[in-house]
Amino acid sequence: QKEVEQDPGPLSVPEGAIVSLNCTYSNSAFQYFMWYRQYSRKGPELLMYTYSSGNKEDGRFTAQVDKSSKYISLFIRDSQPSDSATYLCAINAGGTSYGKLTFGQGTILTVHP
Amino acid sequence: AAGVIQSPRHLIKEKRETATLKCYPIPRHDTVYWYQQGPGQDPQFLISFYEKMQSDKGSIPDRFSAQQFSDYHSELNMSSLELGDSALYFCASSLSPGGTNEQFFGPGTRLTVL
Numbered sequence: 001q002k003e004v005e006q007d008p009g010p011l012s013v014p015e016g017a018i019v020s021l022n023c024t025y026s027n028s029a030f031q032y033f034m035w036y037r038q039y040s041r042k043g044p045e046l047l048m049y050t051y052s053s054g055n056k057e058d059g060r061f062t063a064q065v066d067k068s069s070k071y072i073s074l075f076i077r078d079s080q081p082s083d084s085a086t087y088l089c090a091i092n093a094g095g096t097s098y099g100k101l102t103f104g105q106g107t108i109l110t111v112h113p
Numbered sequence: 114a115a116g117v118i119q120s121p122r123h124l125i126k127e128k129r130e131t132a133t134l135k136c137y138p139i140p141r142h143d144t145v146y147w148y149q150q151g152p153g154q155d156p157q158f159l160i161s162f163y164e165k166m167q168s169d170k171g172s173i174p175d176r177f178s179a180q181q182f183s184d185y186h187s188e189l190n191m192s193s194l195e196l197g198d199s200a201l202y203f204c205a206s207s208l209s210p211g212g213t214n215e216q217f218f219g220p221g222t223r224l225t226v227l
Contacts, residue, residue, distance in 0.1 A: 034215070034216075036218075041201075041221075041223070042220060042221070043117075043203055043218035043219050043220045043221050044156065044203070044218045045218070046215060046216070046217060046218075049215050088155060088156075099144060099146065099161060099168075099169070099207060099216065100146070100158045100161065100169050100171060101146070101148075101156075101158060101205075101216060102158070103155035103156050103157075104155060105154075105155050106155050
């Protein structure tokens, strides 16, 4: 079993929809949680970063962390065709782990006009 | 804003050849990470360096080696290339390792082994 599980989708939604992307993790030592967006054949782009339970909002994006359930989510409001990409959750144990990121499998999202 | 630079962007090699990938981190970032992403796969951590010293090691084959230089750029050296080494290789950089490090990725080097 992977340390970080993410539903690979694919997920297809109409423009303007609210998108919910989720990951679960097994290692309670994980402390820092990130969401990356990756367009085809491009490098992952950091979208959101959080390290505590609760919500963090940035424009149309909201990251949610529930450490008690080991569950993280990314919500995209008013989704746009330009949001079509693969979304990767990434988790870091922090401390002496020296920053190694463990990724989920990625969810392929398509937003159609 | 300056981003992580990787070169070359594309590389084609034959089996058993060697390859060298280069990474130039964001200015003032002192930590570099290397990841390998196979087709349809998530990035897998290979190795990282902090202040020119290896700081962590993941699933990196013994045929691969890497180092970070005094100007903080890093090179990933790959020898005896195999077909299975064909992948996207990403470099990421951050300001200090561990803790609240936000890693910023480069555009990647696409390696094809024939």
